[in-house]
Amino acid sequence: MKIAVIGTGYVGLVTGVCLAEVGHHVTCIDINEEKVEKLRKGIPPIYEKGLDVLMIDNIDRNRLKFTTVHKEGLSDAEVVYIAVGTPQSADGSADLTYIYQAAKDIGEHVNRDVLVVTKSTVPLGTNFQVKEIVEDHVKGPFKVEVASNPEFLREGSAVYDTFNGDRIVIGTETEEAAAILEKINEPFDIPVLKTSITSAEMIKYASNAFLATKISFINEIASLSEKVGADISDVAKGVGQDHRIGSQFLNAGIGYGGSCFPKDTQALVRISEEVEHDFKLLKSVIDVNARQKTTLFEKAKKRFGTLKGMRVALLGLAFKPETDDMREAASIEMANALTAEGAEVIAYDPIAMENAKKVLPESVQYAENIENAIKDATVVFILTDWKEIKEKALLFSSLFMKKPIIFDGRNCYSQEETEKVQVEYYSVGRSAVNERAIHDSNKQLAASF
Ligand SMILES: NC(=O)c1ccc[n+]([C@@H]2O[C@H](COP(=O)([O-])OP(=O)(O)OC[C@H]3O[C@@H](n4cnc5c(N)ncnc54)[C@H](O)[C@@H]3O)[C@@H](O)[C@H]2O)c1
Numbered sequence: 484m485k486i487a488v489i490g491t492g493y494v495g496l497v498t499g500v501c502l503a504e505v506g507h508h509v510t511c512i513d514i515n516e517e518k519v520e521k522l523r524k525g526i527p528p529i530y531e532k533g534l535d536v537l538m539i540d541n542i543d544r545n546r547l548k549f550t551t552v553h554k555e556g557l558s559d560a561e562v563v564y565i566a567v568g569t570p571q572s573a574d575g576s577a578d579l580t581y582i583y584q585a586a587k588d589i590g591e592h593v594n595r596d597v598l599v600v601t602k603s604t605v606p607l608g609t610n611f612q613v614k615e616i617v618e619d620h621v622k623g624p625f626k627v628e629v630a631s632n633p634e635f636l637r638e639g640s641a642v643y644d645t646f647n648g649d650r651i652v653i654g655t656e657t658e659e660a661a662a663i664l665e666k667i668n669e670p671f672d673i674p675v676l677k678t679s680i681t682s683a684e685m686i687k688y689a690s691n692a693f694l695a696t697k698i699s700f701i702n703e704i705a706s707l708s709e710k711v712g713a714d715i716s717d718v719a720k721g722v723g724q725d726h727r728i729g730s731q732f733l734n735a736g737i738g739y740g741g742s743c744f745p746k747d748t749q750a751l752v753r754i755s756e757e758v759e760h761d762f763k764l765l766k767s768v769i770d771v772n773a774r775q776k777t778t779l780f781e782k783a784k785k786r787f788g789t790l791k792g793m794r795v796a797l798l799g800l801a802f803k804p805e806t807d808d809m810r811e812a813a814s815i816e817m818a819n820a821l822t823a824e825g826a827e828v829i830a831y832d833p834i835a836m837e838n839a840k841k842v843l844p845e846s847v848q849y850a851e852n853i854e855n856a857i858k859d860a861t862v863v864f865i866l867t868d869w870k871e872i873k874e875k876a877l878l879f880s881s882l883f884m885k886k887p888i889i890f891d892g893r894n895c896y897s898q899e900e901t902e903k904v905q906v907e908y909y910s911v912g913r914s915a916v917n918e919r920a921i922h923d924s925n926k927q928l929a930a931s932f
């Protein structure tokens with residue numbers, strides 16, 4: 484099939500590349516010339532495992548093209564995917580500016596009957612607006628159909644997820660439109676759920692809201708566990724072994740971040756308000772997450788009194804491992820709080836440092852490896868559970884720091900391992916380790932700054 488994809492971000496690029504991989508002829512369109520220039524050379528502008536190989540392969544096979552000229556990609560396309568951003572507006576709702584512009588672009592440039600498929604996460608009713616805008620701008624007697632085909636990929640495993648998804652949701656007004664999308668997706672061999680457009684739009688928000696709820700729930704249990712002396716790792720394991728609950732998304736930590744959960748939970752609250760529904764549960768999920776983001780910093784404040792003048796190592800900057808995405812990363816709030824406190828921050832991330840430099844305070848310094856980040860530091864904060872950080876941070880802290888102290892926002896280590904290497908260790912939902920042994924000497928250390 485001849486397919487156009489508008490937007491080459493995490494979703495558009497992965498979708499375009501994977502559709503080409505299963506045999507479709509795909510043109511990806513983006514307004515960002517620099518991005519398209521890179522893409523044409525086979526260089527993905529994002530870090531995503533396995534994407535570069537598939538991209539180059541499909542460019543070579545002439546099944547995948549990139550352009551900034553909408554007409555080039557749209558005039559001949561039978562199916563057009565919209566995968567532009569839907570960022571959070573000032574009032575929390577989804578900003579649909581890019582969606583409306585993409586719909587206008589489609590209307591102005593298509594030259595045949597077209598099926599417009601929305602992959603972007605959009606509020607209920609948006610697909611009908613897209614249809615209206617496209618119809619208002621088409622320059623011929625072309626039939627316009629729309630479909631909601633929400634995307635469930637996770638950053639860091641986006642290619643894998645596209646070929647191994649749990650379901651493909653197809654929301655359409657007609658059986659014909661659904662049949663076209665089923666045919667396109669047939670090679671992926673993933674179960675298809677056909678629904679109305681509105682239900683498909685709701686499935687995406689409900690899925691993200693539910694996963695965010697699981698995280699805030701386990702973080703609340705973690706806070707409680709700390710107070711009553713339970714261990715959240717054991718608690719989450721025991722809870723998750725119940726198949727009705729499931730073990731995934733029960734990792735307590737410094738809260739959820741990223742390009743989706745924060746904005747999509749806020750957007751769903753706004754969607755609810757528009758129909759006069761007070762979504763109390765989701766509002767609490769958001770509040771708990773906001774509080775969770777500050778817990779590690781508060782613990783450190785309690786431990787030291789002040790962090791003024793201290794050299795603090797931040798390990799892991801991306802919002803999660805295996806991505807260079809800094810959107811709503813916990814490191815942003817932490818770096819801001821530490822800098823405001825007067826701490827000297829030295830940061831390390833295996834992949835996200837270039838992106839981090841654009842959003843972290845200017846005073847933050849960057850180390851080229853874990854060892855350099857921690858060797859002169861008084862305290863280490865772990866914010867992203869990269870494999871490399873999990874493997875090295877504890878050992879290196881015990882070897883290279885004078886009095887090793889770690890605040891771990893991702894529970895990377897067991898209590899036993901930290902006890903063994905004599906590291907003073909604070910995590911989430913578990914009691915502190917080696918706290919008393921060196922507490923007093925460190926208090927004196929803090930007082931000397
Ligand atoms: N990132 C994820 O993991 C993920 C997963 C599932 C769903 N989603 C949803 O998918 C959508 C896209 O997310 P993303 O992270 O890929 O966005 P992104 O911001 O990384 O990329 C969007 C791209 O669209 C381009 N663009 C904007 N307007 C355009 C236009 N008129 N014509 C051509 N290109 C245009 C931008 O230049 C940009 O490159 C959002 O609605 C998001 O909520 C994202």
Ligand SMILES: O=c1ccn([C@@H]2O[C@H](COP(=O)(O)OP(=O)(O)O[C@H]3O[C@H](CO)[C@@H](O)[C@H](O)[C@H]3O)[C@@H](O)[C@H]2O)c(=O)[nH]1
Binds near residue numbers: 691698731738740802
């Ligand atoms: O047990 C957990 C699991 C995740 N997180 C955090 O939650 C955030 C989101 O993680 P994850 O869901 O793995 O990453 P995303 O790439 O943001 O993917 C989510 O958001 C996408 C965009 O809508 C959806 O497509 C995916 O299905 C959905 O998982 C990150 O900050 C994680 O650190 C936790 O704190 N504890």
